[in-house]
Amino acid sequence: xxxxxxxxxxxxxxxxxxxxxxxxxxxxxxxxxxxxxxxxxxxxxxxxxxxxxxxxxxxxxxxxxxxxxxxxxxxxxxxxxxxxxxxxxxxxxxxxxxxxxxxxxxxxxxxxxxxxxxxxxxxxxxxxxxxxxxxxxxxxxxxxxxxxxxxxxxxxxxxxxxxxxxxxxxxxxxxxxxxxxxxxxxxxxxxxxxxxxxxxxxxxxxxxxxxxxxxxxxxxxxxxxxxxxxxxxxxxxxxxxxxxxxxxxxxxxxxxxxxxxxxxxxxxxxxxxxxxxxxxxxxx
Numbered sequence: 110x111x112x113x114x115x116x117x118x119x120x121x122x123x124x125x126x127x128x129x130x131x132x133x134x135x136x137x138x139x140x141x142x143x144x145x146x147x148x149x150x151x152x153x154x155x156x157x158x159x160x161x162x163x164x165x166x167x168x169x170x171x172x173x174x175x176x177x178x179x180x181x182x183x184x185x186x187x188x189x190x191x192x193x194x195x196x197x198x199x200x201x202x203x204x205x206x207x208x209x210x211x212x213x214x215x216x217x218x219x220x221x222x223x224x225x226x227x228x229x230x231x232x233x234x235x236x237x238x239x240x241x242x243x244x245x246x247x248x249x250x251x252x253x254x255x256x257x258x259x260x261x262x263x264x265x266x267x268x269x270x271x272x273x274x275x276x277x278x279x280x281x282x283x284x285x286x287x288x289x290x291x292x293x294x295x296x297x298x299x300x301x302x303x304x305x306x307x308x309x310x311x312x313x314x315x316x317x318x319x320x321x322x323x324x325x326x327x328x329x330x331x332x333x334x335x336x337x338x339x340x341x342x343x344x345x346x347x348x349x350x351x352x353x354x355x356x357x358x359x360x361x362x363x364x365x366x367x368x369x370x371x372x373x374x375x376x377x378x379x380x381x382x383x384x385x386x387x388x389x390x391x392x393x
Contacts, residue, residue, distance in 0.1 A: 136167055136189075141202060141212065141349070147325030147333065148214055150381045151200070151268030151374060156366065157354040160202045164348035166192035176210040187343030194220070194342050195321050197236075198264050200371060203323070204344040206337055214349060215333050218264060219314075219322030226254060227292060227335060228311035229303050230271040230328070233259040254297050266375045268326045275329035281312070284336055291338035314339070321345070326375075 143156040152158075162168055167190040170179040184191060195201045195217040205211040219225045222237030233254060236243055240258050243251060247260045284290040292312035300310050312335070316322045320339035325331025334340065349371040355363040366380060374380045 136170060137162055138350070139173065139347070140353075141214070143214065147327050147331035148200070148216075148268070149327045149330075150270065151266065151326045152214065152349070152371070153355065153357075153363070153366075155356045155358065155363070156352050158352055158371070159350045160347045161350045162347040165194050165201075165342075165345050166190050168346055182343070185343070187341075187345070191342075194319070194345060195348075196220070197223075197234075198266070200349050200375065201321070201323065201340075202346045202349060203321075203340050204346060206340055206344060209344065212346065213323070213333075215323035215325050215331070216264065216266075216269075217321045218324050219316045219334075219339075221316050221318035221320055223316045223322065224259075225292070225314045225316065225322050225334075226259060226295075226297070226311050227314075228297070228300050230277065231262060232264075232324070232328075233261055234263055235259045252299070254299050266326070267378055267381050268375055270326065270328065272327075272329040277329045281335075290336055292335055 139160050139162055141158045141160045143152045143154055143158070146154050166188040168188050169182050170189075171177060172179060180189070183189070197217060197220060199217045200214065201217050202212055202214050205213050218232060219234055220237070224235040226233040226235075233252065235257060243258055243260055247263055250260045250263060252259050252261045281290060285294070290312075292314045294309035295311050295313045296309045297311045303310050314322065314334070316339050319342045321342075322334045322339050324333045324335065351368065351370045352366050352374070353368070355366040357363060366374065369380065
């Protein structure tokens with residue numbers, strides 16, 4: 110009891126308050142703001158979130174904003190305590206593989222051992238568990254590509270969408286021409302004669318072990334693993350939890366989103382918004 114009294118007294122002090130806040134930020138929960146429209150319509154620019162940092166283990170703590178590590182990466186995997194990584198379909202916060210001081214939020218669409226095919230605004234996933242697994246869990250979404258079973262668009266969250274007005278193929282060609290596109294062009298007979306600028310009709314990527322293929326729900330306005338490759342476990346930060354504040358580009362508060370858990374927002378049509386800035390051509 111005496112120890113608890115001392116801890117309580119310490120927590121009431123200014124120093125104790127700072128220590129507790131830092132422990133929470135470093136190891137458990139961190140505030141995050143949606144900076145781009147790559148997850149529209151699920152998560153919107155101006156959504157302020159709390160992120161659970163313990164969802165996939167305990168990441169090596171960094172000083173917020175400066176993103177300077179507080180402790181060494183003892184395990185060489187970016188985590189003090191390792192746990193199971195993201196699952197297919199999870200929305201994940203992670204460090205940008207090309208700039209580790211920058212955070213991204215995308216949906217995990219493939220895990221280590223999976224093969225990803227992207228063609229004509231459609232996602233296909235061959236899951237590493239094999240044919241029987243896919244037949245059992247996705248019986249209505251199976252297609253044959255190159256003589257193998259794939260799942261066509263396995264993720265059904267209501268915010269996932271393509272933009273019929275966006276010519277994503279021209280963006281892909283631009284990145285391919287400078288060697289900045291991670292997927293490999295290929296030709297798959299079953300996908301027909303819709304030949305892209307690359308001279309092929311599809312793009313393929315094999316996800317390495319302990320890495321994750323991420324895509325934005327706003328598929329045609331998202332710079333993601335299609336462009337810079339899969340995300341290693343060491344860069345995984347956590348999972349968005351709930352929205353504690355939200356406003357639009359005109360600073361109008363979106364009261365209906367405040368206090369909502371992310372899994373509610375991604376599955377309930379009343380929270381799916383289709384607005385804001387789709388006239389911009391850049392990826393985000």
